[in-house]
Amino acid sequence: MKLYSYFRSSAAYRVRIALNLKNIPHELITVNLLKSEQQGIEYLNRNPQGLLPALETDNGVLAQSMAILEYLEETYPETPLLFGDAWQKAQIRNLCFAIACDIHPVDNLRVLKYLSSELGADDEAKNAWYRHWVEVGFEKLEQLLDSNHDYCIGDKPSLADVCLVPQVFNAYRFNVDMTAYPKIAAIYERCNKLAAFIDAAPQNQPDAA
Amino acid sequence: MKLYSYFRSSAAYRVRIALNLKNIPHELITVNLLKSEQQGIEYLNRNPQGLLPALETDNGVLAQSMAILEYLEETYPETPLLFGDAWQKAQIRNLCFAIACDIHPVDNLRVLKYLSSELGADDEAKNAWYRHWVEVGFEKLEQLLDSNHDYCIGDKPSLADVCLVPQVFNAYRFNVDMTAYPKIAAIYERCNKLAAFIDAAPQNQPDAA
Numbered sequence: 001m002k003l004y005s006y007f008r009s010s011a012a013y014r015v016r017i018a019l020n021l022k023n024i025p026h027e028l029i030t031v032n033l034l035k036s037e038q039q040g041i042e043y044l045n046r047n048p049q050g051l052l053p054a055l056e057t058d059n060g061v062l063a064q065s066m067a068i069l070e071y072l073e074e075t076y077p078e079t080p081l082l083f084g085d086a087w088q089k090a091q092i093r094n095l096c097f098a099i100a101c102d103i104h105p106v107d108n109l110r111v112l113k114y115l116s117s118e119l120g121a122d123d124e125a126k127n128a129w130y131r132h133w134v135e136v137g138f139e140k141l142e143q144l145l146d147s148n149h150d151y152c153i154g155d156k157p158s159l160a161d162v163c164l165v166p167q168v169f170n171a172y173r174f175n176v177d178m179t180a181y182p183k184i185a186a187i188y189e190r191c192n193k194l195a196a197f198i199d200a201a202p203q204n205q206p207d208a209a
Numbered sequence: 210m211k212l213y214s215y216f217r218s219s220a221a222y223r224v225r226i227a228l229n230l231k232n233i234p235h236e237l238i239t240v241n242l243l244k245s246e247q248q249g250i251e252y253l254n255r256n257p258q259g260l261l262p263a264l265e266t267d268n269g270v271l272a273q274s275m276a277i278l279e280y281l282e283e284t285y286p287e288t289p290l291l292f293g294d295a296w297q298k299a300q301i302r303n304l305c306f307a308i309a310c311d312i313h314p315v316d317n318l319r320v321l322k323y324l325s326s327e328l329g330a331d332d333e334a335k336n337a338w339y340r341h342w343v344e345v346g347f348e349k350l351e352q353l354l355d356s357n358h359d360y361c362i363g364d365k366p367s368l369a370d371v372c373l374v375p376q377v378f379n380a381y382r383f384n385v386d387m388t389a390y391p392k393i394a395a396i397y398e399r400c401n402k403l404a405a406f407i408d409a410a411p412q413n414q415p416d417a418a
Binding site: 048049050051057059060062063064065066067068070071074075086087089090091093094096097098100101102104105106108111114115118119121125128129132140143144 | 257258259260266268269271272273274275276277279280283284295296298299300302303305306307309310311313314315317320323324327328330334337338341349352353
């Protein structure tokens with residue numbers, strides 16, 4: 001399998017972590033978002049959605065990180081990242097989507113670009129926007145987490161941690177005060193002691209700039 | 210089960226459709242987003258995320274429409290809305306998230322409110338924003354759909370249709386020119402001939418204003 005990735009793409013970062021946690025052999029192909037390579041004809045032929053990541057499989061190319069994560073879960077059930085009964089899986093997905101739907105899309109690069117090009121937002125306004133949606137989201141997430149657990153749900157990483165870590169990475173990058181979210185910050189530190197998370201981190205990618 | 214819903218909430222609309230398609234008995238409890246009832250203490254005690262929808266089950270309250278839809282799929286497997294092999298399910302989820310992650314969150318009411326309160330966007334700028342993200346998303350979606358099928362994937366409704374119909378409803382409301390997306394428009398019309406979709410439509414809700 002080939003993963004189309006950009007070092008700073010949160011959604012690609014999620015899939016990198018999951019592939020590592022599941023020990024799935026894959027080739028990494030980098031696509032430069034800043035140079036808009038995802039809008040180039042070569043990439044669009046593979047993924048018409050023109051977004052990262054995309055996973056090239058024997059069946060074809062799959063886009064949408066959350067669809068990729070569910071697909072990997074179904075086809076590589078070893079080291080499950082969605083575990084427990086239906087209710088526990090629902091709790092894992094609840095945390096995933098509180099990030100993947102409620103925080104990440106609003107702070108996406110293409111949205112920030114539109115804010116400046118169409119609404120005249122300067123860097124300060126864009127950074128405030130970024131922090132606002134992270135803070136609103138993290139405030140809720142912090143309440144949902146159980147401080148008796150090492151990870152988001154239970155004592156091993158799940159898809160919730162896979163989604164959380166890239167979002168926290170970006171929060172630090174945009175100077176969000178993470179001391180306000182001690183449970184989230186502790187899970188982030190704990191995950192980042194594991195090789196699967198370390199190897200997937202933006203600064204450890206071949207295209208890190 | 211009790212579904213907390215607001216007639217115009219797209220995410221609640223998705224769950225209403227799925228509950229109907231699966232014939233799952235439930236009680237509807239309305240929460241007025243325009244009056245910010247979702248931020249009231251009574252609702253926050255049930256769903257600390259303070260967003261709609263939420264599903265009250267015997268196990269507790271579940272938030273996040275996409276987590277709710279997956280949970281209903283696991284616990285009520287009759288009338289499957291995620292069907293086929295792992296690759297087909299991935300295609301269904303790909304379409305779902307192209308809407309639920311890439312279009313809907315950016316156009317959410319709370320985002321539109323922030324645009325006016327913090328960035329001084331007027332109604333015209335907000336409507337242009339709304340249409341922009343629908344149009345960017347629908348242009349990609351239209352390419353992904355197969356015109357030989359009656360629904361998004363195959364010949365029966367799936368979670369992809371469950372996510373698509375509320376987004377198209379909103380697109381019409383914001384005067385998006387749907388003639389540019391004939392496949393999407395045809396699926397919308399076809400779904401809206403089914404009782405499960407009709408009964409879930411905003412105008413047919415008890416709190417329709």
